[in-house]
Amino acid sequence: MNRKEPTSRVITKFVIATIIAVYVLFPFALVVINSCKQTADITANPIGLSGMSIGQLFQNLNDVVNNPNFLFWHAFGFSVLITVLSLVFLALFGAMTAWVICRNKTKWATVIYFTFIASMIIPFQVVMLPLISTFRDVGKFIGIPMLQSVPGIVFAYLGFGGAMTVFILTGFIKGIPYDLEEAASIDGCRPEQVFFKVIFPLLTPVITTVTILNGMWIWNDYLLPSMMLGQNGAVKTLPVAVQAFVGSYVKQWNLILTAALLAIIPMVVLFLFAQKQIMNGMIEGAVKG
Amino acid sequence: MKEASASTKLFSLICLIGGIVLLIWSLALDFMGTKAGYRGALLVVGIIGIIAGMYLLPTLKYHRTLIYVIFLFPLLFAFAVTVIIPLFLGLFYSFTNWNGIRYTEFVGFANYARMFRQPSFLWSILLTALFVVFNMILVNLVAFLLALLCTSKLKGMGFFRASYFLPNLIGGIVLGYIWQFIFSNVVTKIFSGMKYSMLASTHTAFIAIIIVYVWQYAGYIMLIYITGLNTVPGDVLEAADIDGANATQTLFQIKIPMIAPTITICTFLTLTSAFKQFDVNLSLTNGTGSVANFMGNYLTNGTQMLALNIYNTAVVENEYAFGQAKAFLFFVILACVSILQVRISNSKEVEL
Numbered sequence: 001m002n003r004k005e006p007t008s009r010v011i012t013k014f015v016i017a018t019i020i021a022v023y024v025l026f027p028f029a030l031v032v033i034n035s036c037k038q039t040a041d042i043t044a045n046p047i048g049l050s051g052m053s054i055g056q057l058f059q060n061l062n063d064v065v066n067n068p069n070f071l072f073w074h075a076f077g078f079s080v081l082i083t084v085l086s087l088v089f090l091a092l093f094g095a096m097t098a099w100v101i102c103r104n105k106t107k108w109a110t111v112i113y114f115t116f117i118a119s120m121i122i123p124f125q126v127v128m129l130p131l132i133s134t135f136r137d138v139g140k141f142i143g144i145p146m147l148q149s150v151p152g153i154v155f156a157y158l159g160f161g162g163a164m165t166v167f168i169l170t171g172f173i174k175g176i177p178y179d180l181e182e183a184a185s186i187d188g189c190r191p192e193q194v195f196f197k198v199i200f201p202l203l204t205p206v207i208t209t210v211t212i213l214n215g216m217w218i219w220n221d222y223l224l225p226s227m228m229l230g231q232n233g234a235v236k237t238l239p240v241a242v243q244a245f246v247g248s249y250v251k252q253w254n255l256i257l258t259a260a261l262l263a264i265i266p267m268v269v270l271f272l273f274a275q276k277q278i279m280n281g282m283i284e285g286a287v288k289g
Numbered sequence: 290m291k292e293a294s295a296s297t298k299l300f301s302l303i304c305l306i307g308g309i310v311l312l313i314w315s316l317a318l319d320f321m322g323t324k325a326g327y328r329g330a331l332l333v334v335g336i337i338g339i340i341a342g343m344y345l346l347p348t349l350k351y352h353r354t355l356i357y358v359i360f361l362f363p364l365l366f367a368f369a370v371t372v373i374i375p376l377f378l379g380l381f382y383s384f385t386n387w388n389g390i391r392y393t394e395f396v397g398f399a400n401y402a403r404m405f406r407q408p409s410f411l412w413s414i415l416l417t418a419l420f421v422v423f424n425m426i427l428v429n430l431v432a433f434l435l436a437l438l439c440t441s442k443l444k445g446m447g448f449f450r451a452s453y454f455l456p457n458l459i460g461g462i463v464l465g466y467i468w469q470f471i472f473s474n475v476v477t478k479i480f481s482g483m484k485y486s487m488l489a490s491t492h493t494a495f496i497a498i499i500i501v502y503v504w505q506y507a508g509y510i511m512l513i514y515i516t517g518l519n520t521v522p523g524d525v526l527e528a529a530d531i532d533g534a535n536a537t538q539t540l541f542q543i544k545i546p547m548i549a550p551t552i553t554i555c556t557f558l559t560l561t562s563a564f565k566q567f568d569v570n571l572s573l574t575n576g577t578g579s580v581a582n583f584m585g586n587y588l589t590n591g592t593q594m595l596a597l598n599i600y601n602t603a604v605v606e607n608e609y610a611f612g613q614a615k616a617f618l619f620f621v622i623l624a625c626v627s628i629l630q631v632r633i634s635n636s637k638e639v640e641l
Contacts, residue, residue: 010372014444017439017445020449020453027467030470040390046470046478080434096363097361097365101362119373122566123616125599126376127371127376127379130382131375135370142332143315158364159369191353209584221460223569238566253470256470257467263459267459268455278458286517
């Protein structure tokens with residue numbers, strides 16, 4: 001538009017935006033402030049800066065990180081491992097499945113595709129109880145424990161994340177001209193070479209999108225790991241560890257908020273570096289899903 | 290395609306046969322009931338061997354089909370084991386007295402009949418419905434207003450956009466505890482007139498959950514509205530401007546009708562996610578809260594929504610079959626609402 005907005009309105013908007021930003025960021029600020037205090041100072045004045053010290057922050061961090069119910073590095077490591085493995089497998093196998101669905105024009109491919117789409121409305125609560133018993137039986141049968149184990153939970157994420165991943169990837173692969181593949185196979189590429197050398201590299205933008213969507217979900221997921229890994233198992237993800245930790249320290253707010261701080265930091269750091277990609281990925285996922 | 294050499298052929302056959310042997314061996318171990326720890330490894334190596342053997346086997350004619358099968362297998366297998374099998378097993382278990390491990394008798398529709406006589410469950414349904422309605426309206430309204438604010442040309446809007454979105458990055462469990470702290474320690478300090486924490490009474494605790502949820506979710510929905518608003522062509526807005534339309538007219542007669550598909554997406558997203566809300570509910574109030582008189586009963590699960598009710602029924606009270614039946618009702622409601630909503634919005638889009 002050519003008309004310039006009057007300065008007063010610009011200022012009003014800016015003030016409103018700032019007020020909302022303060023409101024939205026206020027809880028995060030509280031977490032940081034109160035992680036540097038003792039419980040007594042928090043109850044006396046949760047908003048003020050009195051009683052804050054770096055020494056107390058390290059004291060709190062030390063208490064939380066080494067707490068047997070939390071074990072931050074342990075939980076963090078497992079969270080990273082589970083998320084990364086799930087994302088890699090989802091991207092690879094999802095792309096493979098989506099490619100076959102696109103290129104194989106048979107009845108079966110259509111049936112598989114629509115089963116995936118229909119399964120997207122199934123809420124986790126419906127399958128979580130039989131899932132545990134199924135996984136227990138499968139684990140006994142094949143000799144690899146599926147419950148309380150990393151392979152088991154990665155396998156579960158592969159199953160649950162598969163539908164959305166395939167849906168988004170199929171939409172993208174459909175837009176890739178078939179001529180490209182024909183040319184490659186005339187040049188002597190086998191079908192699997194066509195996929196890995198021609199198609200897969202082209203999928204980078206859409207794989208970024210699904211990785212962000214799945215990554216946000218898997219990293220923050222609580223219900224699935226809590227059901228499959230248990231509250232006190234050897235393997236714990238970060239959300240499960242936070243829940244187990246808070247359950248054991250009812251009103252020790254300095255420790256609880258320090259634990260929250262530790263749980264928040266990885267995601268916020270990642271967001272600072274990949275802000276644009278994360279926001280775009282979330283938008284695309286919503287619009288396509 | 291290359292001619293398969295004799296050595297490749299031999300190698301593929303070795304892989305195939307070796308794989309099958311390992312597979313049978315591991316299954317045999319299973320039936321013999323040994324506690325050998327290497328059984329699982331045998332199985333995996335066996336399957337990989339079979340796949341490698343099939344892949345290298347020079348059957349050029351069926352090669353493409355074979356590749357398709359190998360490509361589909363991992364994801365479809367995981368999908369079947371984690372979604373399809375549990376779904377049908379769950380449907381079956383909901384008609385039995387399953388306790389999470391085994392069932393002894395078939396009870397027909399008893400579980401389903403029982404949940405409609407349980408006041409605490411009916412309360413959860415009612416509460417969830419209320420929560421969904423409030424959230425759908427509030428999140429969309431707040432998100433749309435934020436989007437309007439963020440699409441105006443101001444300096445520093447990138448920062449505001451990012452900070453409004455920030456809460457969405459953090460999991461509900463952690464957010465719930467942070468807000469529990471805010472409601473019970475900070476809010477009472479700021480508004481000194483408040484004697485008790487908002488979480489202490491059922492009504493205010495419900496409002497508290499809505500506040501947290503809007504705070505978390507509005508930023509995300511805002512991003513989608515921003516994308517929608519950016520697709521409104523600039524020349525249309527310019528034409529309206531020249532014709533003398535004021536900001537309100539532009540908003541209601543151009544912008545909103547043009548982003549109708551976005552509104553559909555956002556309504557759908559907020560609806561399903563609010564309906565499935567679990568994490569914040571668990572960590573903020575854990576479903577507690579007293580209801581003095583609901584259908585003549587005293588309830589203690591004043592803020593317990595459906596998802597949490599199902600979880601507690603199964604995991605805490607150990608009534609797996611009953612919880613499973615509730616979960617199926619949950620699924621049916623969700624499916625109906627989703628289908629209905631898509632239909633309504635589709636017909637609306639045609640009219641426009």
